[in-house]
Structure formats: structure tokens, C-alpha cells
Amino acid sequence: MSFFTEINTVKAGLVFILILIIGIGVASYRNIDEVFKTAEWRANSYNVLNTTEDILTQIVSAEEGQRSYLITEDESYLDLYKKSYNNVKLDLSNLKMLLKDNKSQSERLIQFDTLISYRFNSLQVTIDIVKKGDLKRAAEIIKNKVGRNYMQRIYEMTAKIEANEYNLLQARDQLLIINVKNTFVTIIIGTLVSCIIFLTVFYILDREINERKKVEVAIRREMEFSDRLLNSSIDGIVAFDSECRYTLWNPGMETMTGINKSKALGKSAFEVLPFLKEIGEDKYFYETLKGNYVIAKDRWFSIPETGKEGYFEAYYSPILDFNKNVVGGISILRDSTQRKFGFEALERTKEELERRVIERTSALSKVNEDLRKEILERKKAEEQISNSLQEKVVLLREIHHRVKNNLQVISSLLNLQSSYIEDKKALEIFRESQNRIRSMALIHEKLYQSKDLNKIEFSEYVKSLIKDLFSSYNVDTERIILKSEFEGIYFEIDIAILCGLIINELVSNSLKHAFPSGRKGEIYIELKNEEKKYILILRDTGIGFPAGLDFRKTESLGLQLVNTLTDQLGGKIELNQNGCTEFKIVFEV
Numbered sequence: 001m002s003f004f005t006e007i008n009t010v011k012a013g014l015v016f017i018l019i020l021i022i023g024i025g026v027a028s029y030r031n032i033d034e035v036f037k038t039a040e041w042r043a044n045s046y047n048v049l050n051t052t053e054d055i056l057t058q059i060v061s062a063e064e065g066q067r068s069y070l071i072t073e074d075e076s077y078l079d080l081y082k083k084s085y086n087n088v089k090l091d092l093s094n095l096k097m098l099l100k101d102n103k104s105q106s107e108r109l110i111q112f113d114t115l116i117s118y119r120f121n122s123l124q125v126t127i128d129i130v131k132k133g134d135l136k137r138a139a140e141i142i143k144n145k146v147g148r149n150y151m152q153r154i155y156e157m158t159a160k161i162e163a164n165e166y167n168l169l170q171a172r173d174q175l176l177i178i179n180v181k182n183t184f185v186t187i188i189i190g191t192l193v194s195c196i197i198f199l200t201v202f203y204i205l206d207r208e209i210n211e212r213k214k215v216e217v218a219i220r221r222e223m224e225f226s227d228r229l230l231n232s233s234i235d236g237i238v239a240f241d242s243e244c245r246y247t248l249w250n251p252g253m254e255t256m257t258g259i260n261k262s263k264a265l266g267k268s269a270f271e272v273l274p275f276l277k278e279i280g281e282d283k284y285f286y287e288t289l290k291g292n293y294v295i296a297k298d299r300w301f302s303i304p305e306t307g308k309e310g311y312f313e314a315y316y317s318p319i320l321d322f323n324k325n326v327v328g329g330i331s332i333l334r335d336s337t338q339r340k341f342g343f344e345a346l347e348r349t350k351e352e353l354e355r356r357v358i359e360r361t362s363a364l365s366k367v368n369e370d371l372r373k374e375i376l377e378r379k380k381a382e383e384q385i386s387n388s389l390q391e392k393v394v395l396l397r398e399i400h401h402r403v404k405n406n407l408q409v410i411s412s413l414l415n416l417q418s419s420y421i422e423d424k425k426a427l428e429i430f431r432e433s434q435n436r437i438r439s440m441a442l443i444h445e446k447l448y449q450s451k452d453l454n455k456i457e458f459s460e461y462v463k464s465l466i467k468d469l470f471s472s473y474n475v476d477t478e479r480i481i482l483k484s485e486f487e488g489i490y491f492e493i494d495i496a497i498l499c500g501l502i503i504n505e506l507v508s509n510s511l512k513h514a515f516p517s518g519r520k521g522e523i524y525i526e527l528k529n530e531e532k533k534y535i536l537i538l539r540d541t542g543i544g545f546p547a548g549l550d551f552r553k554t555e556s557l558g559l560q561l562v563n564t565l566t567d568q569l570g571g572k573i574e575l576n577q578n579g580c581t582e583f584k585i586v587f588e589v
Contacts, residue, residue, distance in 0.1 A: 021211050032218050034179045038172045039225055045165045045172070046233065048098050048105075052158050053334075055091045058084040059119065059154070060342045066123045067349040070130055071356070078127070085120060092116070105164055112157045119150040136360070162315075163295070166332070170293075170317050173330075180222070181322075187215050236312075236333035239319065244269045244285050247328065256335055258306025275301055281314075288316040288329035298340055310337030456496055459486035462525065465500060466507060473511045480515055484525045489534075495589055498565045499527075499536065505558040505565075506538045506583055514542020514581065534589060539582040551575055 065081030068074070092113055099105040129137050236256045239248035245268055249261035257273070264272045269285060276282055279301070284294045294316040302309040313336045319328040466482055469475075491499065507523060515521050521541040528535050545551070551559050562583075566573045571587025 021207060025211065032179075032183065032222060034175070036222075036225070038176045038179065041172050042169060044098055045169050048095065048165050049162055050234075051091050051095050051098065052161055053339075055088055055095075055116070056154070056158060057339060057342070058087045058091065059116065059151070060339065060346060062088070062120065062123060063346055064342070064349070066127060067346065067353065069127060071349065071353055073130065081123070081127070088116060088120075105161060108157060108161050108164070112154070112161065115150055115154045115157060119154060122150060136357075159295075166293075166315050166317065174320070180219075183215070183219060183222075187212065187219075236335075237330070238264075238269075238333070239328060239330045240269055240285065241328040242289060242326070244282075244289075246272065248330070253333065256308065256312070256333065257301075257303055258308045259303070273301075273303070275303070284314065284316050285329065288318050288331075289326055291318050291320075291326050293317055298336060310335060311340040312336055455490040455492055458489045458491050458496060458499070458527065459484070461496065461500065462486065462503060462527075465504060466525070469504065469507050469511065473508070475511055479518065479520050480511070481522045482525070483522055486527050487529060489527060489529060491589070495569070498569050502536070502562050502565050502585065503538065505562050509556075509558055510538075510540040510542060510581075514540045514544075516543065519543065532588065534587055536585040536587075537582060539580055541580050545575065545577055545581045 062081045062084035065077045065079070065084065068077035069081070092109075095109055095112075096106075099109055231251050233250060233252050234255075236253035237248065237250040238246055238253055240246050245266060246264045247266075249259075249264040253264075254260055259272065270277050270282060276285075279299055281296065281299060284296055287294050295313070296316070297313040298311050299314065300310075301312055312333050314334075315332045317330050318326045319330055321327045462484065466484075470477060470480075470482070503525065507525075510523055514523075519542065524537070524539045526535075526537040552563055554560065563573065566585055566587070569585075569587040571585050573583060573585045576582040576584065
């Protein structure tokens with residue numbers, strides 16, 4: 001029985017080993033397959049980056065051909081332009097194939113393609129114009145800097161596409177690390193379990209060892225493939241630890257700097273490349289070690305020991321451990337010397353073209369000078385007109401001021417003369433005349449104080465007028481209360497004088513007759529504008545208007561004056577007596 005039990009145990013162990021081997025094989029295959037897919041993705045990203053850079057280079061070449069043609073009008077330079085245009089179309093076609101599975105990048109590529117089309121259209125327009133012989137118009141188009149704006153937007157879109165690809169590279173690097181880790185975990189667990197079972201089922205160990213060798217071969221192939229990727233990159237790729245010591249230095253970096261990796265690995269970046277601190281590149285290392293992604297472009301480098309110098313651009317990315325802690329950084333460096341020099345040559349060409357345009361348009365300077373002289377003469381004439389107008393305004397203010405002063409002198413003379421009059425009726429006539437003169441003087445005073453010499457703010461004038469009347473008749477403001485309601489109404493001098501005299505007569509009449517023997521009451525004044533008509537209402541709560549007296553045919557000079565002034569306004573006046581005395585005057589201006 002024990003023999004058969006052992007046989008069954010071996011079979012069970014064999015089955016378990018078989019299942020374990022199958023599981024390890026499937027897991028390893030999936031991990032290795034993911035590694036190769038990740039490598040293909042990385043290669044795809046590098047192709048995208050190289051293609052975008054080639055597009056920029058071809059655009060620069062096309063611009064150089066176009067500029068050379070514009071300057072020399074030699075059509076042989078258009079061959080370079082056409083060749084670059086065809087290369088750009090081919091590169092765009094390749095980009096579409098490379099990015100067809102990336103929706104966001106495909107959308108950016110559409111915008112990128114559109115901007116490039118606009119740029120080449122603008123180049124072709126200037127070429128066609130020069131062929132027609134219209135150099136002046138071509139210079140104006142170039143001077144508007146439309147092409148520079150397109151190029152700026154092309155660079156911005158290129159930066160977005162490249163930044164996205166670098167982010168993808170970072171993510172795929174993390175995925176590669178995870179797949180390698182999973183592969184190692186699978187191998188270790190399988191090996192440990194196989195060793196335990198090998199103690200009871202010895203012949204299973206041979207199969208486990210064979211499986212282990214297969215996985216190790218796959219891992220070596222995977223590592224070799226990663227090494228080939230690093231070694232085949234034309235860009236410089238370096239990695240550094242938390243103390244800025246180099247842990248990776250690929251052949252691209254050796255080509256760019258002339259420094260062998262044996263002299264760089266394990267050493268501080270600032271010891272291997274002292275110029276990094278001189279140009280302030282060290283801050284990018286520390287920024288990367290903080291977990292940030294950094295892009296540095298058009299940085300100058302010079303290595304006296306190897307004679308290498310030029311411009312480079314670097315893309316820094318942090319390296320994270322499994323706990324997402326920053327343990328170092330990786331930097332991809334690209335030699336941008338040719339591109340930089342190409343831009344500088346393009347700028348020099350543009351400056352030369354602008355200089356020639358300036359020389360050809362110098363004939364316009366005299367015309368411009370004549371035009372400026374004419375403008376100056378017109379400005380002088382305008383200043384003279386303005387000064388003359390200002391003098392007239394000052395003169396008009398002075399006239400109003402003198403009229404006001406003269407009226408006040410007349411009022412003062414009447415006041416002096418009244419001191420010799422003993423007849424009360426005659427004295428009253430003098431006082432009324434004096435009030436009328438003061439009401440007209442007040443109009444001129446408000447006018448010369450106003451910003452607008454044609455109109456005055458009527459409510460302020462009426463307040464000052466009533467104040468003078470209360471003072472003239474020695475009215476106790478606690479016994480007779482004045483209430484007024486005005487909108488923001490402005491009147492010209494003629495209308496203001498007529499309305500002011502009417503108010504003066506009616507308020508004076510109320511103060512003299514409506515409140516005898518210390519009677520208390522109110523005087524209400526309202527002026528409003530309704531449907532292009534002005535309504536003036538004066539009402540008092542005194543003893544009332546005498547019964548049977550027709551105010552239109554009275555012998556009172558004041559009421560006769562009110563009727564006459566109303567006729568001059570072209571208005572109508574009516575008297576209402578419903579518990580009070582109310583005059584309502586309606587007129588149009």
C-alpha cells in the first residue's frame with residue numbers, strides 16, 4: 001500500500017509541477033511579450049521625435065532656400081525649397097503612420113500639419129510675388145512677421161508632441177521595470193516551489209531547471225535588447241543617482257562629448273562636465289531630483305579636453321522606485337548646434353533682406369517728412385483756433401460777471417435810495433424792483449460760474465433766489481417752510497430769466513400777502529418735464545387768493561408781470577384754489 005501511495009504522491013507532485021511550469025511559462029511569456037511591446041513602443045516614440053526634428057530642419061532649409069531666392073532671385077535656390085517641401089510631406093506621412101493609434105497625438109498632428117501648410121503657403125506666396133517682380137509687396141509681407149508667428153506656433157506644437165512622447169517614454173520605462181520585476185518574481189517563486197517538490201519528486205527538478213534556463217535566456221535577451229536600444233540611440237542618454245553621480249552613459253553621449261563612459265560612470269556630473277555649473281545646468285539636476293520634469297533648450301557646452309562644443313537641449317525626468325520615491329534622474333540630450341546655427345543664419349538673411357528693403361524705400365522718407373511738416377502746421381492752426389475759442393470763453397465769462405456786478409450796483413443804489421423814502425408803498429415798489437434786479441443778477445452769476453456758458457442748473461438757481469427773497473422780507477424759516485422738487489433741468493439764459501422773474505413775483509406775493517399776522521404755512525415749488533413740456537407749480541397754504549379777483553386783469557404789477565412773462569414763454573397759466581393757492585404754468589422750450 002505504501003508503494004502505491006508513493007506512486008500517487010509522485011503523480012500528484014508531477015501534475016502540480018506541470019501545472020506550475022505551465023503557469024510560470026504563461027506568466028513569463030506575457031511579461032516578455034510586454035517587454036518586447038514596450039521596446040517597440042519606445043522605438044516608435046524615438047521615430048516620432050526624430051521625424052519631428054527632421055520636419056523642423058526641413059522647414060528651416062525651405063526657408064533658407066526661399067530667403068536666398070528672395071535676395072538673389074536665383075531660381076536654383078528653389079530646388080532646396082522644393083526638396084525640403086517634399087521631405088516634409090514624406091515625414092508628415094510617416095508621422096501619421098506612427099501616431100495612428102494615439103488619438104490625442106493624432107489630433108495634435110492635424111493642427112501641426114495645418115500650421116506647416118500655412119507656413120509653406122506663406123513662403124510660396126512671397127516666391128510667387130517676387131517672380132512677378134513686386135519686391136516691395138514681398139518685403140511688406142515679410143515685415144508683417146506672419147511667417148515668424150507660424151514658426152512660433154509650429155515650435156510650440158512640436159514641443160507639445162515631443163513632451164507627450166517623452167511622457168510616454170517615461171511611462172513605458174516604468175512599465176518595463178514592472179514587467180522585469182514580475183518576471184523575476186515569477187522565476188523566484190517557481191524556483192523555490194520546485195526545489196521543495198524536488199526533495200520528494202527528484203525527476204521533476206530536471207524539468208524545473210530547464211524551464212529556469214529558458215527564462216534566464218529570455219531575460220538575457222530582454223536585457224540585451226534594452227542595451228541595444230540604449231546603444232543605438234543617436235541622442236545622449238545619461239542617468240544619475242540622488243548625489244548626481246552618473247550611473248548610465250550611452251555611446252550617443254560619448255559621441256557628443258568625446259568622453260568615454262569609463263571616465264564618467266560613478267563620478268559626479270559636475271566633476272565630469274564642469275561647464276554644467278558655469279551655465280547653471282545644475283539647477284535642472286536638483287529640480288529633477290525633486291520629482292519634476294524639466295526641458296532645457298539651446299544650452300551652450302564647451303569641453304576643452306575633447307574639443308567638443310556647440311548647443312544642446314536636454315529633457316530631464318525623475319527615476320522613481322517602487323514606492324514612488326525619487327532615487328535619481330534620467331536625461332536625454334540632443335545636439336542642437338546645426339539647428340541653432342541654421343536659425344541664426346536665417347535671422348542674418350532676414351536682416352539683410354530688411355536692410356535692402358529699407359534702402360529701396362528710402363525715397364519715401366522725403367514724402368514722409370513733408371507730410372509731418374503739414375501735420376505740424378495743421379496742429380499749430382488747431383492750437384490757434386483753440387486759443388481763440390478759449391479767449392472768447394473767458395471774455396464771455398467776464399461779460400456775465402460784469403453784467404452781474406452792474407445789476408448788483410443798481411440793486412445797491414436802489415437800496416441806498418430807499419433809505420430816503422418814507423412812503424411805505426413807494427418803499428415796497430423799490431424793494432420789489434430790487435428783488436427783480438437781484439434775480440436777473442443771480443442768473444448771470446450762475447452762468448459765469450457754470451462750466452457751460454449757455455445753460456445753468458435751474459434747481460441751484462431757484463434755491464439761491466428763494467434764499468435771497470426770504471432774507472429780503474425777513475421771513476422766519478420756522479414759520480414759513482419752503483419745499484421744492486426739481487429734476488435735473490438746465491435752462492438757457494433767456495428761459496432762466498423769464499422763469500426766475502415769474503418765481504420771484506409769485507413767491508414775493510405769497511410772502512407779502514398769504515401769511516398775515518404771524519400765520520404759519522408752507523410754500524411749495526415744483527418744476528418737472530413731461531412729454532417735452534415743462535410744468536412749473538407754485539403753491540402756498542396761506543389765506544388764499546381774494547374771491548372774485550381775476551389775476552389776469554388785476555392792477556397788481558407783479559401779477560401783470562407774471563402774465564406777461566408767461567406769454568413771452570409761450571405758455572399757459574392757471575390758478576387753482578382747493579384749500580390752497582396754486583399757480584400752474586405749462587410751457588415748451
